[in-house]
Amino acid sequence: DAGVTQSPTHLIKTRGQQVTLRCSPKSGHDTVSWYQQALGQGPQFIFQYYEEEERQRGNFPDRFSGHQFPNYSSELNVNALLLGDSALYLCASSQSGQAYNSPLHFGNGTRLTVT
């Protein structure tokens, strides 16, 4: 049973460029969340997708956008990259429709470096 998979594992981009990160959720999961983890910090919530719609968003600018596909996989897009966007980007999946929060399962992340 594959867990959450993310690609690519590492990425180097230049300021001003755009980047797309990809995520496949754990089998049986239909909800995908994205987090940004700066070096030495805890993950910070970017947004969450369910039924192909963004249903909750954290304090991130509109440069950060996403998409969820019918197979539940997801993409995170970041436009006009800044040096401060350098971080580990984590995808987490969960199962909706439960009375209580379904535990989040994280992938190993994509390390983005902006130069």
Next chain:
Amino acid sequence: GENVEQHPSTLSVQEGDSAVIKCTYSDSASNYFPWYKQELGKGPQLIIDIRSNVGEKKDQRIAVTLNKTAKHFSLHITETQPEDSAVYFCAATLNTGFQKLVFGTGTRLLVSP
């Protein structure tokens, strides 16, 4: 919004000792508190969680306690082993069905043989 504080930032123990990590949350409406372990180069892995209707939960060498009145929750690891060395994160969230975890800043645990 929710804010989670975590202490200590680093913790060094000898193998076999116990380790305790403490967190405080700000939003009294939060009712789900997971703990994650993150090893170098990997994503966070859920190790234990607790809901607000429970005061304590145990899973082998790991236990979590919750004090809703004080808005404190703690992770207890007994009989520590070198493979317990990692960064541990606490988190809190509302049970809204739209889970949005707010994480603490992490505790680096080092277990020396």
